[in-house]
Amino acid sequence: MGNAETKGDFRKAVIDLTSKQSKIDDTAFWDQFWAAANATSAKDVFSMITAADVRSLRENSPNNLATLCSKAVEYLMKVRNNMVPAAEHKKTINCVRLLTRLIPFTFEDAEWRGYFWSPLPTSDSKIPMASSLLKALSDMLFCPNFTVTPLKQGNDALESLSILDSCEYIWQSGVGFTNKTTINAEHDSNRTEILKLLLTCFSELIYAPVSDENRMRWIQQFASADNRHVLPLFTSLLNVVCSYDPIGYGLPYNY
Incomplete structure (x- = not known):
């Protein structure tokens, strides 16, 4: 009953x-x-706001769609x-899923493609929302207790992601990283949603x-020198792929 009410709300x-x-x-x-309590997967979020809903917002209530997108970016920056x-873990992932749902519909319309390259309406900064969003997502990919296991606990715990050295939090040992890593299904799931x-x-x-000429701007911004997590992320993905062990999965890759 509670889930039905939440979905109804x-x-x-x-x-x-x-x-x-x-x-x-x-x-x-x-x-x-x-904050929908019953949204436990991307499928849940996608079913509660359909493609028709997003297109209706874009065509009939553009200010509301713009505000929803900017509020989602603001929330991710705050957390x-x-x-x-x-x-805030569950809400954060649902917010990520919501943006995953909304953003493609802004790309469909030429007039909307530049929306995320405007500043946040509530900020005095001229930094584009896209830059703020990419920075927040990059930081969250190496956030202790959210996507990676913390190196320190208690009073020695990290106090800010801005001073975190993501090279110490590479997801898998291998190229450029020999520390032993632990398997955490929740961390893997959170990384996947952000990716x-x-x-x-x-x-x-x-x-x-x-x-x-702007069709590559998201990739260019993410891969620019401004993003200190590019190399750790590349190394993490490379090591995860190379450490895959197919034995026991019945796949013909172990000969």
């Missing part, structure tokens, strides 16, 4: 968003989009700045015409 919020003026300053209203507290959102952001080039 989420759907009601989506319907309100497609038919009414957004409640820009109502934190509780926006929070319910990533990143607070080291993604344990109480899905990154791939979604990078997919603009699928939607933009070849003549569009």
Whole structure:
């Protein structure tokens, strides 16, 4: 009953968003989009806000779609700045899933493709939302207790992701990293959701015409010198792939 009510509340919020003026300053209203108690997978989130819903928002209530996207980015920036507290893990992942759902529909429309390259409406900074989002996602890929196992505990625990050396938190031993790593299914799942959102952001080039000089901007921003996590992430992915052991899986790769 509780799950049905929660899903109903989420759907009601989506319907309100497609038919009414957004409640820009109502934190509780926006929070319910990533706080749905019964959203335990991307499938759940995608089923509660359909493609038709997003397109309706884009065409009929563009201000509401813009606000939903910016509020989601703001939330991810906030939890990143607070080291993604344990109480916020589920909401953070659902927010990531929501953006994974929304962003492709901004790429469909030429007038919307530049939206994430404008500053956050509530910020005095001129930094594009896309840059802030990519930075937050990059930091969260190496966030202790969220996507990686912490090296220190208690009073010696890390206090800010801004001073974290992600080279010490590479996901798998191998090239450039010999420390023993532990397997944590929750960390793997959280990394996967964040990587899905990154791939979604990078997919603009699928939607933009070849003549569009900005079609690679998400990838260029992510891979720029401004992102200190590029090498640790590349090493992590390389080591994860190379450490794959197919024996026992029935796949013909062990001969």
